[in-house]
Amino acid sequence: MKRFLSSIRTLALIGTLPLLLIACDSLNPGPTELPNDRWDKLDKQQTVFGEGGLSFGGDQKRQGQGGSGIGVNAYLWRATLDTVSFMPLASADPFGGVVLTDWHSASNTPNERFKLNIYILDQALRADAIRVAAFRQLKNANNEWQAVEIDPKAVTDIENAILTKARQLRSESLTQ
Structure with missing residues (x-):
């Protein structure tokens, strides 16, 4: 012991x-x-x-490229939000450059709805700096939503609308 x-x-x-x-x-x-x-x-x-x-x-x-402390081009970011302002937002990440909308149905077409995923890929204000993924659904006979292929031209039109708005915002800021 x-x-x-x-x-x-x-x-x-x-x-x-x-x-x-x-x-x-x-x-x-x-x-x-x-x-x-x-x-x-x-x-x-x-x-x-x-x-x-x-x-x-x-x-x-x-x-000089429209940055304002966010991770993506500020003009593309603002233009994206302005362009899809009629749709409800599910998520918006200015540092990652991702805008996700929720499903949206127009009042005149209640059996059709759309959803957008928008990716801002660069600091530059260029055509390849933005990518849009669009989704479309229609109600079938059983009143269930069913995925339908979307026209690629519609996706291009959305990208062009965002780019046009971004260029407009940039030109407005340069004239002030």
Whole structure:
């Protein structure tokens, strides 16, 4: 029993020794602030993850392309929201450049409905910077919605309407 207690004391001493050493280290804490030159570097970066990383308040390179702190072209983003404003939005992510609408039926065609998924793919205001996926459904005889193929020209027309609105917004901002 004495031997058992002796080994427990030895283990306790060995266990507290590192704690004592760590506590002694706090007696001489060293410098508490970064040198000024390191703070200057952080201020000049203007981003969280270095050049090209997440920025706050917009990036000077992006502002010339219509950027306003969002991850996509601001003119395309605004034009997309304006163009599909008659449809209910399911989701809108300005950093990822994704706008998802909910199903919409026009009052004059209650047995037909549409849904759009719009992806803004670039910072530039170009035709290949936007992609639209459109879905159409019709009610069948059993009053159930059934998917129907949509005309590819209709998808192109939606993309062109967004691009036209984006160009109009850009030209308006340049004349002000």
